[in-house]
Amino acid sequence: MNATSEARAPLLEVTGLAVSFATESALISAVTDVSFKVGDGEIVSIVGESGSGKTAALLGILRLTDRRNTKIEGSVTFRGRRLLDLPEREMRRIRGREIGFISQNPMTALTPVHTIGWQIEEQIRVHLNLAHAVARRRATELLDEVGLPNPAKALDLYPHQLSGGMRQRAVIAMALSCNPSLLVADEPTTALDVTVQAQVLELLRRLRLNFGLSIILVTHDLGVVDEMADRVLVMYAGRVVERAPADLIFEDPWHPYTWGLLASIPPLHGERPARLAAIPGTPPVPTDLPKGCHFAPRCRFRFAPCAETPPRQEDGEHAALCFIDPSGRPRLRAQVLNPSSGQAA
Amino acid sequence: MSADSVPAPLVEAERLTKRYVVGRTIMPGSGRALYAVDGVSLTVRPMETLGLVGESGCGKSTLGCCLTRLYDINGGTLRFEGVDITKSSRRELRPFRRRMQMIFQDPSASLNPRRRIGDLIAEPLHVHAIRPRADIPARLRELMDLVGLPAVYLERYPHEFSGGQRQRIGIARALAMEPSLIVADEPVSALDVSVQAQIVNLFTELRERLSLTYIFIAHDLAVVRHVSTRTAVMYLGSIVETGPTDLVFERPAHPYTEALLSAIPVPRARGSGPRERIILRGDLPSPLDPPPGCKFSTRCPIVVERCRSERPQLRPLADGRSVACHFPREESQDLSAQLHASDGKMLVED
Numbered sequence: 001m002n003a004t005s006e007a008r009a010p011l012l013e014v015t016g017l018a019v020s021f022a023t024e025s026a027l028i029s030a031v032t033d034v035s036f037k038v039g040d041g042e043i044v045s046i047v048g049e050s051g052s053g054k055t056a057a058l059l060g061i062l063r064l065t066d067r068r069n070t071k072i073e074g075s076v077t078f079r080g081r082r083l084l085d086l087p088e089r090e091m092r093r094i095r096g097r098e099i100g101f102i103s104q105n106p107m108t109a110l111t112p113v114h115t116i117g118w119q120i121e122e123q124i125r126v127h128l129n130l131a132h133a134v135a136r137r138r139a140t141e142l143l144d145e146v147g148l149p150n151p152a153k154a155l156d157l158y159p160h161q162l163s164g165g166m167r168q169r170a171v172i173a174m175a176l177s178c179n180p181s182l183l184v185a186d187e188p189t190t191a192l193d194v195t196v197q198a199q200v201l202e203l204l205r206r207l208r209l210n211f212g213l214s215i216i217l218v219t220h221d222l223g224v225v226d227e228m229a230d231r232v233l234v235m236y237a238g239r240v241v242e243r244a245p246a247d248l249i250f251e252d253p254w255h256p257y258t259w260g261l262l263a264s265i266p267p268l269h270g271e272r273p274a275r276l277a278a279i280p281g282t283p284p285v286p287t288d289l290p291k292g293c294h295f296a297p298r299c300r301f302r303f304a305p306c307a308e309t310p311p312r313q314e315d316g317e318h319a320a321l322c323f324i325d326p327s328g329r330p331r332l333r334a335q336v337l338n339p340s341s342g343q344a345a
Numbered sequence: 346m347s348a349d350s351v352p353a354p355l356v357e358a359e360r361l362t363k364r365y366v367v368g369r370t371i372m373p374g375s376g377r378a379l380y381a382v383d384g385v386s387l388t389v390r391p392m393e394t395l396g397l398v399g400e401s402g403c404g405k406s407t408l409g410c411c412l413t414r415l416y417d418i419n420g421g422t423l424r425f426e427g428v429d430i431t432k433s434s435r436r437e438l439r440p441f442r443r444r445m446q447m448i449f450q451d452p453s454a455s456l457n458p459r460r461r462i463g464d465l466i467a468e469p470l471h472v473h474a475i476r477p478r479a480d481i482p483a484r485l486r487e488l489m490d491l492v493g494l495p496a497v498y499l500e501r502y503p504h505e506f507s508g509g510q511r512q513r514i515g516i517a518r519a520l521a522m523e524p525s526l527i528v529a530d531e532p533v534s535a536l537d538v539s540v541q542a543q544i545v546n547l548f549t550e551l552r553e554r555l556s557l558t559y560i561f562i563a564h565d566l567a568v569v570r571h572v573s574t575r576t577a578v579m580y581l582g583s584i585v586e587t588g589p590t591d592l593v594f595e596r597p598a599h600p601y602t603e604a605l606l607s608a609i610p611v612p613r614a615r616g617s618g619p620r621e622r623i624i625l626r627g628d629l630p631s632p633l634d635p636p637p638g639c640k641f642s643t644r645c646p647i648v649v650e651r652c653r654s655e656r657p658q659l660r661p662l663a664d665g666r667s668v669a670c671h672f673p674r675e676e677s678q679d680l681s682a683q684l685h686a687s688d689g690k691m692l693v694e695d
Contacts, residue, residue: 049537149627163628164401193400193564195625198608202624220538223610250612264542266571268594268611275549276571278542282507298539 009080010037011214012061012182016074019053019060027071028286030056031238034074036231038182041212043204045229045246047219047261051283053238054218055186062101062184063091078182097127100175104187106167109174110159116143116170117155120177127178142173146203165196172203179211186218201228222261226250231317234258237284237294244318254313254320254329257295259336277336293321301332355426355526355558356389356412362420363404363411367633379633381407383582384421386659391525394552394559396573396590398566398605402629404582405562409528412560413445414438426525443473443522450531452515456503463499466518473522488517491554492547509540516547520555528560533568541568548572566609570594578602581632581640584659588666598666598673601641639671647672 019031031053038044048054059065060072063083076083078099083091095101103109110119120139124130130138136155143151146169159167168188175183185204189197201224207213217228225232225246232249234242234257242255253259263277281298284290290297296306301324310321324332362384369376381404389395397405410416412423414430423431425441433441449455456465466488467481476484486496492513503511512532519527529548533541549572551557563569569576570590577587578599586599597603604623625644630636636643642652651671659669 049539165628193629194566194605194608195400196628197610198622198624199626201610221610222538222612226612227610260539262612264539265612266542266545266567268567268570268606268609272571272591275546276542278546279539280543282509282540283537 008040009077010039011042011079012038012216013077014061014074015077017057017060017076018071018073019056019065020071021065022069022071026287029238029289030286031060034233034235034240036233036240036243038214038216040181040214041208042230043208043215043217043228044231044233045217045219045225046233046235047222047225048235049220049283051237051286052235053286054235056238057235058184058186058216058218062095062099063088064095064101093127096123096175096180097178098180098182100178100180100183102168102171102175102183102185102188104190106164106171106191107159109171110167112159115156115158116162120155120170120174123174123177138177139173142177143170145176146170146173147199148173165192165199168192168196168200169203172200176207176213181212181214183207183213183215184218185215187220188217189224190219190221197224204228222250222265234261237289238286239294239321241295241322242320244320248318252318253333254318254324254326255295255322256299256301256324256332256336258320259333260298263336273339277339293323300336352391353427354388354424355391356387356560357424358388358412358421359386359423360384360421361386361408361411361418361423363407363416364419377633380582380635381632382411385579385582385584386421387577387584387587389526389558389560391558392552392556393575394561394573396569396576397560397562397579398564398569398576399579400564400605400629402581402632403579404632405579406530408579409447409530409560409562413447413526413528414441415447443469443475444524445526445528446519446522446524448512448515448519448527448529448532450535452508452511453503456511456514458503460502461499462501462503462506462514465503466499466514466521469518470521475521475523484521488521491520491551492517507540508536509543512536512544513547516544516551520551524557526558526560528562530562531564532561534563534565545571566594566606567611578605581630581635583640583669584667585641585669586666587659588662588664592664592666596674598662598668599641599670600645600647600672603674604644604646639669641670 015035017031017034020027020029034057036044046054061076072084117139120142121135124135124138139155140151143154148154148166148169162170189200192200204215208215219225229246232244232246233240234255236257242258249258253262260279264279266276279298284294292307293310296302305323310323313320313322361382362380363382365379365381366376367379385408397408399405411418418431422429425445430438430441463485466485470476470481485499489496489499494510494513533544536544545568552559561569561572573590575588576590576593577584580601586593586602593602594606597606604625607623623646627644630643638654639652639657642648645652657669657671659667661667662673
């Protein structure tokens, strides 16, 4: 599945991305030092809890924040172009045409006063400059592609006439309307029921397979990550605390926060633990970040050095921001993930 | 099942029905009936946790509100602690109210932003006069301790708390009434996973310490499996399968339960191997116009002609479960073969 070709430049390369928002009193840093690459046909997943900066990072990459009070630093290279340096005019041609966007709530992307067909056609006409009839035919094909029953008829429906799953599919159709090479999906299935989520995830996988679509998938659900992602970024309080190929996130996680996330999910099979290994406390607010390692106040393994910014430990594609020495890692991890026994999962 | 040691049920519902009329005009006889809860029978015994699961719109929250009589009931009977409260008036319900408390998804919606936490928790104590006035401050500190919050927070206002802390306050307020039954409607679904685990642990601890009985309503099956002793699966207003949690999750008998379980993405490190996934086609039918016969027949991977005309009743299986299906897993062990034979309706994932 992993279609990374080392020879060519990646489709998207983000280096040292930082997003901060100006408030009346201070400049609040929402995202610091986020770096990752997305190759052709690759699915990169960003995991994190609310406030971890995953959406802010996406908005920064797409430059969808309000320019007057946000500062975006670092570099974002998409197909050889540096997005952060482009004039807004050109950026507008990339968004929607070369990079598709799906938000968590499909209703934020759909206007209630026009039909689904009108909204998809508008995008095609604006970006690709096609005639009305051609755009309409293309819209019908798209709705068919995303699995809406009776697409020709669905074109004339208004958003309120569709179910949640159907709306999300219409939004996906819209995001795909100009054959983008990258799809950015922010919690695309969080608002959906599990059986509908399964349908939408299946659709995204099929699009990747058939069209080599690259996807940045933001989610808080590690189950979705395991099912979809080739590579994973785990974010906490604005920083990427761990970055690894998906297999390693589940089989050899390095960061105590990743361990905590994995351990706090109740299992669906096998023995039921008496207690869940919850992470104590709550995530910090961006206005009041702890010094040094942001996770330290909730980390059961914190020690004196954690008051300083943790170093990046790296081994190939696997990296984590943590002071824990690799030699001690398996023992500490077992305390979180297999508290009762030394048995490996 | 009916051994001598089995305690008397706390809640007994028989063919409970909640009906709404939609689209009614001034014309007599206009409007169509929507059965949000369609003849549900269930029993909850003391110290048991009944998990109610199902997708949005299946009627699980409506059922929860009917069981506590927050909603009026249109049909069937409801007994609480052995007393028939199906038609009880507000006044008659008063003594029962404090014995059955509800906890909701969004606790902030039920916390008055202009009042201190201490006042908010104390209010029902004053209304129901459970304790002498002088004992209330001590009781408040005790309640805060139970839900794991420092007593100094009693002086603070709701906006000063995080989502997880607010849910703890909601739980403290429910516990103030010394209830025997707590109906929790999606109590952890608005919380981040790391905090969700804290609140789930709190629920299980309190059950042990205070001998509580829960009806735990959630769409997250993993959470329900973790807290429940028995699980009931709902689809379009009816229970399609109910039984001991381990049985329902390990060997689902109803094809809907099976599809629902298989649809959940599970991270592999938690002990599940590659699984076969049943992807249901289409959406939930409109509850205004449920399919004739089995309500699940329009999406069922093993549907046959009989399912489209004859509605299956919830009936007990030998292993202690009840299932509303003409072809439950128990009787046709070879269900998976049938699934594969059902012309591509089932997809096998890698």
